Amino acid sequence: MxxxxxxxxxxxxxxxxxxxxxxxxxxxxxxxxxxxxxxxxxxxxxxxxxxxxxxxxxxxxxxxxxxxxxxxxxxxxxxxxxxxxxxxxxxxxxxxxxxxxxxxxxxDNDELVAAVRRAIAKLDLRRYRAKRAAVAESELPAIRKALFEALVRESADAALSTRLADAGIVVPVPGRLIYGAIDAAETYLDPAAHAAALIALASMTAGSAAASTLSLAEREFFILTPETLDDGTWEARLRDVLIRFEHGYSDIVSLSVSRPYGSIAEIACVYADARTAAKNKFFPAVSTISTPSAAKTPWKPLVIRTLELIARDYDKNLTVRSVTETLLVSESYLLHTFKRETGVTFNECLTNYRILTSKRLLLQNTYKVYEIAAKVGYSDEKYFSTVFKKIVGMTPSDYADKGGTRDR
Structure with a gap:
């Protein structure tokens, strides 16, 4: 009361x-x-x-x-x-x-009650954000230690995921885990590249596959840098970050920019490669990161559900119509909402996710190009190769031969 x-x-x-x-x-x-x-x-x-x-x-x-x-x-x-x-x-x-x-x-009594209820709602939200920020601040050292240990043993700890979620740092999505918010990029990078304030580890599991089955090289990192850095500063430092990461972890790095602390909603279409993301000034496809001093509204459930469908059904004949039939919304509403919330179109998101997945499959040297095309939702190998070259800058075969080290 x-x-x-x-x-x-x-x-x-x-x-x-x-x-x-x-x-x-x-x-x-x-x-x-x-x-x-x-x-x-x-x-x-x-x-x-x-x-x-x-x-x-x-x-x-x-x-x-x-x-x-x-x-x-x-x-x-x-x-x-x-x-x-x-x-x-x-x-x-x-x-x-x-x-x-x-x-x-x-x-008017009704207006007064309505105003009081609005005021209480704002108060509750403010208190929640302050509490979440305090929890995140106090938990960071323990979270950092636990996450680094998880990286070393190449396993995903459910307790850690829950702990992160309680701190408002991570939003788990079915079939995918995202860990986040470690203010220690220098653990992986040279201290000179400490522009990155947060690292989030995203296990690239599909369906119910366990994260522990993945090797470190199969995992993706998101480097999130504070918006407070001016353009010249973070661009220079992130070039340094790219050089260091690509030297040891070619093709597994994606970059984006946001504020420290808060929640990271899962998004399939951000899985572009590091250089493409950097070139585009960091693909604006990361949900709002709340800070102790500033917070924004998270994505609509419709957008999050759409992203989940992309991550689940990218290898099928997924279309806007099939998504709208599943979610029971109109095509125009879905397309407008998705573009407004994420900054990219539905088709761009789906294509980027398919191409990223195909790149990982190509580096395994297990499948032929036509098999990979089919695995990521393309029935036409030639069309798949055209799309791949447009996005990556080389053909699928060249990409596999060169180990993904020269894609743009």
Missing amino acids: KTMIVVDDEYLVRVGIRETIDWNAHDILIVGEAANGRAGLELIERLQPDLVISDVKMPLLDGVELVKAVQAKGIDLAVVILSGFKDFDFAKGALENGATEYLLKPI
Whole structure:
């Protein structure tokens, strides 16, 4: 149950808010009232409520000053400001200083309840993000150690995956595991290449195959660099990163740029090779990374489900129509939403995923080109070779012969 204080110099307004709305039905308990801002601030400091409903014009300390004082004292709560029409500039000032919602008098009970519920939702989200950031910060050393051990023994630890998820660092997707958020790129790179703030290990398993069956060379890394680096800085450092990684792990590196900390939603179409990703200034296909100071909305479930279908059915005759029939949405809505959310089209995503998979198969020297084409969803070997050359810069046969060391 959330606790609330009402601060208003009009007695009848306080009574009306307290008596005419069944706050218990909304899981809210009024724990105090005050007739001016100064008394309200004293109540807030003593009772530490979750929510305050406050008038904007009051004696001793007005609503704007009250909000400023709460902010200065670092008290985490939501504030709903009430104002008359002529006091709108005051209400605007309160919003600019941290108030969550405002309403014009006379007050409509339904509107007040709706504003309070919005304010509580924002408060809960803010507290969740702060808690997640704190967990991530405190867990980083242990996570780093556990992940490095997992790399050494070439196995995936379910407990580690859960731990990462609890810290808001990783989003597991069926058939695929992603580990993330290690602020120690120098473990794999020369310290001079420490532009990479985070490393996420993605096991390239298909279906229910166990990650422990993979060798280190079959795994992919994502290097995520902070957006705070200016273009010239990170481009220069990432060129250094590319050189070092390609020297030892040709064709297994993909790069992207984002903020440190937060959740990484799985995405199939980001599996482009390192140089292509770098050339395109890092394929904008990584979901929002939340930071303690900034966070964005994650991808829509529709997009995530579409990516899961691509990862699962890329080797079949997968089309936009077949996806929309599975997800029960229109083609136009899917295409528009997917492009808006990921920055790439559905077909670009599917093609990139198929080509990346074919590159790994080619390096195994186990299958003929026509067999690989069929395995990644192409019935026409010639067409597959054309698409492959357009994306990679050489034919599938040349790629296999050269060990993938000269693809662009």
